[in-house]
Amino acid sequence: MTRDAHDVLLVVYDGVQMLDVAGPLDVFDRAARAAGAGYRVRLASVGGRAVRTSAGLDLAVSADLMKVRKPPETLMVAGGWGYADAVADSDLLRHVQRLSAGARRIGSVCTGAFVLAAAGLLDGRRATTHWAFCAELASAYPAVAVEPDAFFVRDGALATSAGVTAGIDLALALVEDDHGAELACAVAKFLVVFMQRPGGQSQFGSRTRGELLRAGALRDLVLGIDADPSGDLSVPAMAARLGMSRRHFSRLFSQAVGTSPGAYVERARVAVARTMLERTVDGVDVIAERCGFGTVETIRRAFSRETGVSPAAYRDRFRRG
Known part of the structure; x- marks a missing residue:
């Protein structure tokens, strides 16, 4: 990896949603292929074990979260139905906290925001998650200012995205930060997605109290x-x-x-x-x-x-x- 390359560590666990992982991976991969953008993306789990996605597929992992010593430039946590067990995993939370301290930016996809919140990284911050889980996030972590309509929310070095495909929106925004709008737009066109989707995630779900x-x-x-x-x-x-x-x-x-x-x-x-x-x-x-x-x-x-x-x-x- 060159000095200018971006080291992205994506944290996964049993019950992770496949598209929460594959969406950002494909954005970074296409950016690297299109312009030699220099992304190196690794999947990490506690113990370096393969994880089973919520769809029942086994996902190979290239890094043991417990053995990663150098903080990545970008630390991201994927979401999925296994988030409740993930937030109860003290080893996972401890190493997310440890690596976040030296990371240039930290992000999450979908219910990965619960892991960041449980690690105390979202206290006093604005954040979002899948529209169906926004009320739960706000209730469980009252110190987090939840924004339920956004596809993704940036608050300093922290970036959280809404559900599933919104991880693509967030990854495109990160590519734009790193290499400019022209490359991010080219990646979006190749993946046949919006560079910036109209409206917010409120158009996909209703909220009632x-x-x-x-x-x-x-x-x-x-x-x-x-x-x-x-x-x-x-x-x-x-x-x-x-x-x-x-x-x-x-x-x-x-x-x-x-x-x-x-x-x-x-x-x-x-x-x-x-x-x-x-x-x-x-x-x-x-x-x-x-x-x-x-x-x-x-x-x-x-x-x-x-x-x-x-x-x-x-x-x-x-x-x-």
Whole structure:
């Protein structure tokens, strides 16, 4: 390896997701082939053992995490369904901590963020993970500022990505850092992926907090909003339903749910609209009316805020059959 080469160590474990590993590997490999970018990527596990992916394939490993002495330039942790066991592996966490101290940058793909968080590397930092696990990450590690919509988040030398294919987005960004946008764009074109995907990961998954709340009138209200957000869900109407003043209701709702009543209602309406866009041929105007938006312009603005794309663009990408 030349002096200018980038040493990338990708940490893996049993239950890792294959694409979390293969995506970044192919980005770095193509960059090296296209311009002699000088990446050397090694897979490392505790004990240097081969790991079994969540798809049931055995993955050969080239480095024993416990024997790697020199910190890599880039340390990354892959994600997968085995993340819960990984965060309970004290040896894995100890060596991730040790190697991170000398690494120039540290990253994760998908639920690999849980490993970084368990190692204390995300405390006081902004981070993301797969949309389906953002609430769990925020709950388990309250010192982490979780950003659920981003495909990847950079906070200083730390970079975390959303689920699965978002590891490709992150790897492309790292190649751009190292060798410029022209090479990163060429790699993206060869792999037939976006250099920068439109919107955020909110367009791929919905978020609801009703099931996270304790039993009570507020929980019933929130679950009702999730089930049918088309009615009168103004703050005065909801406050009256619970027998509270508007001010007290707004404060209590924000404290319990983590967002304002208006923002939550908008999110719930977008979630229902998304389902209708995926499964029906109804016009956007009809969907806007049925979901409580009222006008096409209102639903367009809400979609832009929540998913980063328009209702029409969302339907083009996700409509079923």
